[in-house]
Amino acid sequence: MKQNLTSKRVVRSAATLLLAASAMAAAACGADAGNQPPAGEVPPETQTPAADADTIRFALPSEPLWQWLVDSGTLAEWEAEHGLRIEASHPFRPFTALVSGHADIILIDALDVPVFSEGLGSDPVIIGKYASDRSIAAIKRTSQATDFAGVVEGQIAMESQLGSTLLWSLIVEQAHSLDLSEESPDFDFILATSGVGDTVERGGADACICLPDASVANLSSGMLRPLYDGKSASQIYAELSGQPNDRLLGEVFLTEREWFRAHPNEIGAFLELWETAVGHWHAHYPELIAAYPELLSVQTQQDVDWLTHHITGHNWITPSVYLTGGDARAYADAVKRLTERGQLPADAIAPSVITNRPTPAGGE
Structure with missing residues (x-):
């Protein structure tokens, strides 16, 4: 069904629905009426009132690197070394787990945070980066377009306007x-x-904004052809910004400022763990794709080969989890531009980007 919806309307509708769903989740958990979580669903596995002092509650989508940390024993070694434990969950909306008090750290798209935190009243902070935006634009193989200018007045399929x-x-x-x-x-x-x-392959749309792994079967078969030479949104945005080597924050590690200030040791150790993980990805991503195909929507050897080749030129996992001043400036600029365009609510909370590494003394 074609939806000619406004971005502002969809953004605010999404926030409204998330608020309503969260209120029901909080009631089911016996939450105090004055502290209703503002968004999404709380998964049963994270419905615990509080974590142990040495436990980090982490909500994230299913990720091959997390599974590798578990399966390789790297996580167990890290937990033994630091005297910490990570309690992981995979809720449909990780942001909900954070704002409802059921997670300490979440993995989330940085551009989604100002939308989901609208009217929240809390103070979210980005403490690390995991991946840039890997989405690509693609068309049916018979189309002659090379970019979005070639599909003006066409129908663009997408999963969300966020x-x-x-x-x-x-x-x-x-x-x-x-x-x-x-x-x-x-x-x-x-x-x-x-x-x-x-949707595009069946002729229901002229082009799409898609994730290369989620649409790998369409792409590996040649039924879809990437626009912009297969460059990701983050690659194109960096080039247009004159900083081709500095990609805008995509998936990030998010927590609340109060928890950040109170747990510098835990955050420092957590980021060290993920620094190990992203380093392993860059050294061994072909093996990881083959080892965890179900976590990357890969079903055939043709899919494996296509995705491996694509990542070689368009690797979305960040080389390091640690944030820089350039990350903070680029993110602030993107949020400002989207707010000026009316695509982000003017009163939404934009998270701070923490560029220094947490130390036992805390602080920012």
């Missing part, structure tokens, strides 16, 4: 002076529920 779509709107505006947002006269949006790649 996250990657927000970043693509900035790209399309800067690169083509076209509007990929509120009541756009340039494009029609299709919110696909059965896979954006499949």
